[in-house]
Amino acid sequence: MTSTRYEGDDWDLASSVGATATMAAMTRAIATRTDRPLIDDPFAALLVQAVGIDLLTRLATGELPPDGLVEQVAIDGAKVRTKFYDDFFLNATSAGITQVVILASGLDSRAYRLAWPSGTVVYEIDQPQVIEFKTRTLAGLGAAPTAERRVAAVDLRDDWPAALRTAGFDPALPSAWSAEGLLGYLPPEAQDRLLDTITELSAPGSRVATESRPNPRPGEEEKTKKGLDGISERWRAHGFDTDMTRLRYFGERNEAAPYLADHGWALNAISTRDLIVANDLSPLKDDDLRMSDLLYVSGTLDKTTN
Numbered sequence: 001m002t003s004t005r006y007e008g009d010d011w012d013l014a015s016s017v018g019a020t021a022t023m024a025a026m027t028r029a030i031a032t033r034t035d036r037p038l039i040d041d042p043f044a045a046l047l048v049q050a051v052g053i054d055l056l057t058r059l060a061t062g063e064l065p066p067d068g069l070v071e072q073v074a075i076d077g078a079k080v081r082t083k084f085y086d087d088f089f090l091n092a093t094s095a096g097i098t099q100v101v102i103l104a105s106g107l108d109s110r111a112y113r114l115a116w117p118s119g120t121v122v123y124e125i126d127q128p129q130v131i132e133f134k135t136r137t138l139a140g141l142g143a144a145p146t147a148e149r150r151v152a153a154v155d156l157r158d159d160w161p162a163a164l165r166t167a168g169f170d171p172a173l174p175s176a177w178s179a180e181g182l183l184g185y186l187p188p189e190a191q192d193r194l195l196d197t198i199t200e201l202s203a204p205g206s207r208v209a210t211e212s213r214p215n216p217r218p219g220e221e222e223k224t225k226k227g228l229d230g231i232s233e234r235w236r237a238h239g240f241d242t243d244m245t246r247l248r249y250f251g252e253r254n255e256a257a258p259y260l261a262d263h264g265w266a267l268n269a270i271s272t273r274d275l276i277v278a279n280d281l282s283p284l285k286d287d288d289l290r291m292s293d294l295l296y297v298s299g300t301l302d303k304t305t306n
């Protein structure tokens with residue numbers, strides 16, 4: 001495995017895996033400014049600016065055009081991914097779920113920008129420095145949460161259920177869970193543990209949304225790494241020293257969709273490619289995707305089969 005990751009490593013929003021949250025917010029900021037944005041994340045550019053990585057700030061604010069630095073597929077991918085999770089949460093809460101858990105919330109501003117039904121409690125979990133930075137920065141900008149926001153500042157490889165319960169989470173109530181842009185940053189066994197724990201903490205009728213990446217076919221990971229190395233190089237030439245290949249875990253793992261289905265979740269799945277078409281964006285070309293096509297999955301827990 002090519003990775004500089006190690007057990008118990010930690011980060012802020014400018015380093016290691018934390019910087020991927022800043023990159024995700026940067027693509028949302030670019031997406032928000034396009035002609036057909038599909039999403040509106042007014043906090044994304046401000047949060048990226050506050051983190052202070054010069055290249056990502058210039059891209060997020062529009063001072064530097066994305067050309068050659070952020071691919072169209074990344075911008076369209078950010079649009080459909082963000083809309084997928086926005087819709088998931090709005091559907092779940094309008095169906096009566098009042099407890100939402102955003103795992104690895106990073107610079108996600110849903111707790112401040114979605115029109116949550118009154119009475120919704122949104123829990124956010126991420127590393128302590130990430131949670132603290134976002135809370136402080138948005139408060140400094142005068143932003144107020146649009147739901148009751150509670151945080152659990154904890155590593156998802158540690159005892160996060162205890163931290164979630166301490167924050168007030170009630171496992172007897174149905175919940176809506178998201179793990180967006182997270183699983184590839186967890187070692188395979190930590191991913192299984194995370195999905196097991198979500199299932200254990202979910203009352204009947206709970207919902208989940210995440211991504212499920214098909215295991216790589218021969219040669220596919222080399223192509224992925226080459227693509228990520230190319231981006232890292234281009235960004236390094238603009239002063240941002242990152243090595244994307246070393247932040248995530250490669251290799252075989254249990255795919256999230258069948259794993260969840262085996263644990264009692266009834267899921268629907270749609271690929272990035274199909275989601276882009278379903279949202280009337282320009283269809284992807286054959287070689288647009290650096291990695292195998294992700295499936296966006298969402299569904300409901302049927303505890304009788306669990």
Ligand SMILES: C[S@@+](CC[C@H](N)C(=O)[O-])C[C@H]1O[C@@H](n2cnc3c(N)ncnc32)[C@H](O)[C@@H]1O
Binds near residue numbers: 020108126157186
């Ligand atoms: C690619 S970012 C995605 C952030 C956010 N979900 C989004 O889509 O904008 C990955 C996030 O996972 C978080 N993360 C990864 N591994 C984690 C762990 N072991 N414990 C807590 N957070 C973790 C990082 O801090 C980061 O915020």
